[in-house]
Amino acid sequence: RKEVEQDPGPFNVPEGATVAFNCTYSNSASQSFFWYRQDCRKEPKLLMSVYSSGNEDGRFTAQLNRASQYISLLIRDSKLSDSATYLCVTLGGGFKTIFGAGTRLFVKA
Amino acid sequence: DVKVTQSSRYLVKRTGEKVFLECVQDMDHENMFWYRQDPGLGLRLIYFSYDVKMKEKGDIPEGYSVSREKKERFSLILESASTNQTSMYLCASSLLQAGTGEKLFFGSGTQLSVL
Numbered sequence: 001r002k003e004v005e006q007d008p009g010p011f012n013v014p015e016g017a018t019v020a021f022n023c024t025y026s027n028s029a030s031q032s033f034f035w036y037r038q039d040c041r042k043e044p045k046l047l048m049s050v051y052s053s054g055n056e057d058g059r060f061t062a063q064l065n066r067a068s069q070y071i072s073l074l075i076r077d078s079k080l081s082d083s084a085t086y087l088c089v090t091l092g093g094g095f096k097t098i099f100g101a102g103t104r105l106f107v108k109a
Numbered sequence: 110d111v112k113v114t115q116s117s118r119y120l121v122k123r124t125g126e127k128v129f130l131e132c133v134q135d136m137d138h139e140n141m142f143w144y145r146q147d148p149g150l151g152l153r154l155i156y157f158s159y160d161v162k163m164k165e166k167g168d169i170p171e172g173y174s175v176s177r178e179k180k181e182r183f184s185l186i187l188e189s190a191s192t193n194q195t196s197m198y199l200c201a202s203s204l205l206q207a208g209t210g211e212k213l214f215f216g217s218g219t220q221l222s223v224l
Contacts, residue, residue, distance in 0.1 A: 043215035
């Protein structure tokens, strides 16, 4: 079983839609959680950290459920420019950063 | 602006060749990493380094070695390239912030093809 699992998608949504991605992790000792965004043929870039209390950054909301060991990312009012692959990332003890394989999102006009 | 620079964007090598991938960061970060990214598998950690001349194996170190002689430079070496090492290689650096996890800054990647 992979340490971090994501639905690979792709998710095809129209502009303006709300879309949600989930991610599950297997290591209960994981300490920190992040969502990264990766555009086609580009490097990953940090989108947002995920806090236990949940956090919001504009149209993006991230939630963490430690009891069920899953993380979610909600994107409201989708834009064409949101089309990308979204990577779920956990940080365990020491320098152990684990990446999910990513969920692809296509936003259509 | 933060910058992680990888020496080549595309590289084509032959089986058995020795391959050097170079990575330089200008942020004075202690930690540097080498990942490979393959479709459906995500990013997998090959090696990382948390200080000059220090290195630690990641999840898939077989067939690779690394060198960190200077803080800003982290090199990945394929001693004898094989076709199953065809992949996208990503270098990253970070400044570990205690208690908050770490933000990774990535280079733009090197697409290596081994023929």
